[in-house]
Amino acid sequence: MSDLRELYQQVIFDHYKRPRNRHALDHPSHEAEGHNPLCGDNVKVYLRVEDGVIRDAGFEGGGCAIATASASLMTEMLKGKRVDEVAHLFEEFHDMVTGEKPAASAQLGKLEVLAGVREFPARVKCATLAWHTLKAALDPRPGRVSTE
Amino acid sequence: MPRPRHAAALSYDEDAGGAPQVVATGSGIVAERIIALAHARNVPVLVDGAQAVSHLPVDVAALDCDFYAFSGHKVFGPTGIGALYAKARHLEAMPPYQGGGDMIRTVTFGKTDFADVPARFEAGTPNIAGAIGLAAALDYVEGVGRSAIAAHERDLLEYATGRLAAIPGLRIYGTAREKAAILSFTLEGMHPHDVGTILDAAGIAIRAGHHCAMPLMQRYGIPGTARASFALYNTRDEVDALAAGIEEAVRLFA
Numbered sequence: 001m002s003d004l005r006e007l008y009q010q011v012i013f014d015h016y017k018r019p020r021n022r023h024a025l026d027h028p029s030h031e032a033e034g035h036n037p038l039c040g041d042n043v044k045v046y047l048r049v050e051d052g053v054i055r056d057a058g059f060e061g062g063g064c065a066i067a068t069a070s071a072s073l074m075t076e077m078l079k080g081k082r083v084d085e086v087a088h089l090f091e092e093f094h095d096m097v098t099g100e101k102p103a104a105s106a107q108l109g110k111l112e113v114l115a116g117v118r119e120f121p122a123r124v125k126c127a128t129l130a131w132h133t134l135k136a137a138l139d140p141r142p143g144r145v146s147t148e
Numbered sequence: 149m150p151r152p153r154h155a156a157a158l159s160y161d162e163d164a165g166g167a168p169q170v171v172a173t174g175s176g177i178v179a180e181r182i183i184a185l186a187h188a189r190n191v192p193v194l195v196d197g198a199q200a201v202s203h204l205p206v207d208v209a210a211l212d213c214d215f216y217a218f219s220g221h222k223v224f225g226p227t228g229i230g231a232l233y234a235k236a237r238h239l240e241a242m243p244p245y246q247g248g249g250d251m252i253r254t255v256t257f258g259k260t261d262f263a264d265v266p267a268r269f270e271a272g273t274p275n276i277a278g279a280i281g282l283a284a285a286l287d288y289v290e291g292v293g294r295s296a297i298a299a300h301e302r303d304l305l306e307y308a309t310g311r312l313a314a315i316p317g318l319r320i321y322g323t324a325r326e327k328a329a330i331l332s333f334t335l336e337g338m339h340p341h342d343v344g345t346i347l348d349a350a351g352i353a354i355r356a357g358h359h360c361a362m363p364l365m366q367r368y369g370i371p372g373t374a375r376a377s378f379a380l381y382n383t384r385d386e387v388d389a390l391a392a393g394i395e396e397a398v399r400l401f402a
Contacts, residue, residue, distance in 0.1 A: 004349040008342075008400060017337075039341055040358045040371055063371060064339035065401075120345060 006116035015069035021058045034133030045133040071130035097127045205294040225285030229278035239265040248272030297380045301329035304378040311391040329378040343374040346397040
């Protein structure tokens with residue numbers, strides 16, 4: 001049960017029940033749609049990038065508590081970040097939720113509440129869907145991203 | 149036999165969420181009715197019995213189906229093996245789909261005579277261990293008795309339906325009178341995958357998601373359901389544990 005409490009922390013419930021930035025942007029400079037065929041979850045990520053800095057971020061869709069909270073927390077932390085920082089953040093986040101590196105080594109601030117996902121391999125893709133979609137939004141090649 | 153232009157495929161499909169639709173009701177009566185309708189139009193019928201053989205009495209002659217298929221692992225047998233029944237006239241009309249040992253009678257430079265059915269379709273070294281395992285599984289199910297299994301599952305389904313329906317915010321999908329012993333449900337404000345993870349942590353294995361029936365989920369306007377399936381080895385105590393686990397999940401998300 002302790003792993004479960006570690007997974008479903010209050011911050012996650014908070015972002016699941018009251019997601020931040022859950023809206024499309026009026027004039028996004030970047031956007032992409034992500035899909036997890038195993039659970040049928042869809043998420044759209046919107047960004048407004050100016051001078052290499054993410055000025056605004058939003059998302060639509062989501063799914064379970066983990067997927068929705070992850071997208072909400074991600075968009076919150078992206079604002080003000082430079083685009084060239086994203087690849088590193090993606091790696092940090094990915095390593096944290098897959099357990100590639102000790103959770104303590106992650107420099108992700110509030111997003112560290114998602115570290116509990118590492119004990120639930122079936123839920124890793126819920127946590128990473130928004131991040132894969134973010135990566136696709138910043139990728140110049142068009143197309144839809146899938147966790148599979 | 150002329151090649152049929154259409155073939156009807158029937159599925160006793162717990163993967164369709166047990167909803168009150170033809171393929172998901174799981175009733176042999178329904179299958180018989182559809183087979184009769186198809187036969188009236190000369191359409192052969194294949195029944196996918198993968199979900200039925202471990203739960204209900206099956207009589208292919210009484211069904212009068214043309215084909216009946218099932219897989220080993222859903223009847224407590226090994227993976228990678230199953231069985232296909234077909235009426236002899238269909239098998240005899242079909243050419244072999246694969247060459248190999250034991251599927252020929254004689255071969256000369258001029259001509260190949262194939263073995264009789266079913267050997268004609270069983271080229272090469274078969275999955276011997278799998279076949280022995282499947283036979284043992286079927287003997288086991290026969291020993292318990294499919295009618296006894298069906299009665300036991302019926303009891304569990306009724307008991308579980310009563311227990312779960314009493315949980316506030318829980319909605320059951322699939323309420324046909326003739327249905328398989330499965331309970332598809334959603335909990336208000338919770339995604340089925342969260343329900344699945346929480347129950348799993350309590351030692352209760354359910355399936356969560358769209359159950360390979362995305363159009364049905366779309367029709368209901370839900371991302372998926374959580375689904376408990378009952379088999380001959382389940383007990384009322386386990387139903388109580390399921391209900392307690394769901395109540396715990398509701399508390400966690402409150």
